[in-house]
Amino acid sequence: MFADRDLNQLNVYENGTAGVWRNASSLYYEADRQQQTIPDVSGDGTFLLAGFDWQYPELEVVSDWTTSGEMTAYSTSSQPKEVRDVMGIYSSSLYGYGEELLTAQGVNLRNLEMAFTGFEPLEGASSGNWRFGDEEISLTERFRVINGKGYFATVDIPVALLAGITVADIVTSAGQRAPHSGSGIPILCVREDPRNEFHSIVTFGSLVSDEYWTGELVATKNLGENVSANKGIKSHTGYASFKVEGTETFPQDLLRLEEGKSYHFSTWVSVGSNPEKPFITGGVTAELVFRDNQGVLVGDTWTVYPSGPIVEGWQQIKGDFDFPENAVTFDIRFDSGTQTTLWVDDLRLFPSDANMQSYVYDYANHRLVATLDAENFSTF
Secondary structure, three states: OOOOHHHHOOOOOOOOOOOOOOOOEEEEEOOOOOOOOOOOOOOOOOOOOOOOOOOOHHHOOOOOEEEEEEEEEEOOOOOEEEEEEOOOOEEEEEEEOOOOEEEEEEEOOOHHHOEEEOOOOOOOOEEOOEEOOOOOEEEEEEEEEEEEEEOEEEEOOOHHHHOOOOEEEEEEOOOOEOOOOOOOEEEEEEEEEOOEEEEEEEEEOOOOEEEEEEEEEEEEEEEEOOOOOEEEOOOOOOOOEEEEOOEEEEEEOOOOOOOOOEEEEEEEEEOOOOOOOOOOOOOOEEEEEEEOOOOOEOOOOEEEOEEEEEEOOEEEEEEEEEOOOOOOEEEEEEEOOOOOOEEEEEEEEEEOOOEEEEEEEOOOOOOEEEEEOOOOOEEO
């Protein structure tokens, strides 16, 4: 499903939906080597190699072949942006500057529960999973299908995150399009898997396949327009920051946070000059307002204030919050308080039990100009 309707009429290889080869997973082979009680150089050290199942590799029916890592999401430039290891632990990356440069990477987190932007000129209005723009954009998400047959499929995603999706595309693990997917397969019903609350059972409005299949469910949401953000020449790192005058609110509908999970929020703020006091005053705040899939407010508004040392006129706003039950999206609200102008830079979010590092580049020559560590402190 493309915003450019003409692409939907093309062959899947012509519009780039299929035929793009990427590394899907890595596997290792584990077997005992033969060894005689009395050393025998003609046979010792050898092992029996079982053939790899190329047709259904995801089933791992050949027991000695074990998946050590799986790429679960890619950037538009085919860079792996989410990887799951053999223990089920995710590592993720963000790419910016036209999806060419690595802007953040983290361990023990999924791609859509991390965010970073340095508000650089070429990053655009939507960057690093944050949204600060006035353009209408669409979000295409790919969900792993654990198994499917007929009109049904079990999908590796909670029910709440499939809210609002009525049409989807199917890509099987072999890379071929399933029947009826060219114009989109209608979704009639989504229910929680009674065996696993983090899985969903999807009922389709047309037959997908009479045979068992695995792969991906691909869905596109129109996120609508957002509020315009102003970028200024003052910066904590790089060459730009975000300018706030008064109170400004920005809906964040790209991220997919997990209910009840703790997340860490951090950004740097400045009021334009080195304050006389060792902290920024005047009621400067950042707030998160949580909403369900209907846009109704849920939970309590989370408010955080500047704290910690002032470094060259910049002070951090940081803290940890729990994503409320039934929440799906949130708004981020900056308030300059009694200050005329507030500058915001190096805005990030990630799970509290994860670790993340981010990077800022010279937008003209793409050279690295700053690295921000796990505490969002920069090294130049």
